[in-house]
Amino acid sequence: MSVGHAIRGEFPIFETATYFNSCSQGALSHRVRDAVEGWLAGWDANGAEWDFWVERNEAFRSSIASLLNAEVDDVAVTTSVSQGVSALVSALRLGERNRIVISEYEFPTVGQIAHAQELRGAEVVHVRPDDDGSIPPERFAESIDERTALVCCTTLSYRSGHRHDVAAIAEAAHAKGALVLADSYQACGAIELDMRSLGADVVTGGTVKYLLGTAGLGFMWVRPGVWESLLPTQTGWFADEDIFAMSIADYSPSRSARRFDSGTPPVPALFAGVAGISLVAEAGVPAIERHVRGLVDRMVDGLDDLGATVATPRDPARRGPLVCIRSTDVGALVAALASERIVVSSREDKLRVSAHLYNVEEDVDRLLDALARHRSLLA
Numbered sequence: 001m002s003v004g005h006a007i008r009g010e011f012p013i014f015e016t017a018t019y020f021n022s023c024s025q026g027a028l029s030h031r032v033r034d035a036v037e038g039w040l041a042g043w044d045a046n047g048a049e050w051d052f053w054v055e056r057n058e059a060f061r062s063s064i065a066s067l068l069n070a071e072v073d074d075v076a077v078t079t080s081v082s083q084g085v086s087a088l089v090s091a092l093r094l095g096e097r098n099r100i101v102i103s104e105y106e107f108p109t110v111g112q113i114a115h116a117q118e119l120r121g122a123e124v125v126h127v128r129p130d131d132d133g134s135i136p137p138e139r140f141a142e143s144i145d146e147r148t149a150l151v152c153c154t155t156l157s158y159r160s161g162h163r164h165d166v167a168a169i170a171e172a173a174h175a176k177g178a179l180v181l182a183d184s185y186q187a188c189g190a191i192e193l194d195m196r197s198l199g200a201d202v203v204t205g206g207t208v209k210y211l212l213g214t215a216g217l218g219f220m221w222v223r224p225g226v227w228e229s230l231l232p233t234q235t236g237w238f239a240d241e242d243i244f245a246m247s248i249a250d251y252s253p254s255r256s257a258r259r260f261d262s263g264t265p266p267v268p269a270l271f272a273g274v275a276g277i278s279l280v281a282e283a284g285v286p287a288i289e290r291h292v293r294g295l296v297d298r299m300v301d302g303l304d305d306l307g308a309t310v311a312t313p314r315d316p317a318r319r320g321p322l323v324c325i326r327s328t329d330v331g332a333l334v335a336a337l338a339s340e341r342i343v344v345s346s347r348e349d350k351l352r353v354s355a356h357l358y359n360v361e362e363d364v365d366r367l368l369d370a371l372a373r374h375r376s377l378l379a
């Protein structure tokens, strides 16, 4: 299966809508529906198919490892980005190095977890965007020093579409001995992420959006050589060296990044997640990225012709599948588009439009035609 028209039939929503909301939730496919129904059927027929469910957990871990060009032992299966990042920061000692640097574009969960660490001595430093909305690596570098434990630079902003130069930020952080977390939820599945070149020490994401699964499932890759030195105090029995030892006598974390897993795996989400990622893997992320780039270029050109204000960077290297457009009344604009069965979302004063493997040029043109009709709602 490929991208665009070749894969669209797999996603029934396109029979009745123009779907541009993958930044919130990827569209449901026949394959994911069948996988979830298969889970229900197995449960119904056999009760707890425990061994198969645990196998799905490992199948998911392997799929993520392939997606990230990484080793299975460096991947934790999490129930959310929040759970993984909480486990990560629980392993930081926060002594002399007690600073957590966060970009203004972090998803709320990262900022909130960072600030929660103030209760155990952390200091949180915010890195704010320049006037043009970008946060160049130099802004991070100015905020990082020998007291910095962790730098959080989301790969792609969920609220503006800005893409960080993670490798350059990581270079600045590593020069001062700090770790780097790149929350890549808005990138994974739509942008190629290669753990050998991204530069971050920890990369998180989940299956709700461009990985085409559902809620309750995420991942956290931790660089080999880094996870060995981190002992999460927020943990659970699936993070143990021997899950089925059932011991309550000690703490013996897994000798792999599995030490950041937690409790009983999120079984329904695993069935959906493995199926969703298989669609992404078959299309191939490089092909998806090329396809999406073409659609986004077409969209931005059309928006320029309309005189719209695009908040997402002009430079294709600094953006991804998400385009944000300023509106005078974004609630009214989302509703107006919804009434025409064009599904988008919003953050602050911006419309969020996100393209994925199943979108086609006709979707872009339909959106642009609708925005022309609602020109008065564009800022």
Ligand SMILES: Cc1ncc(COP(=O)(O)O)c(C=O)c1O
Residues within 6 Å of the ligand: 079, 080, 081, 082, 083, 107, 109, 154, 158, 183, 184, 185, 186, 206, 218
């Ligand atoms: C960048 C980013 N990080 C994290 C999340 C979600 O975090 P969690 O899995 O903890 O709900 C989202 C989802 O909306 C997101 O866009």
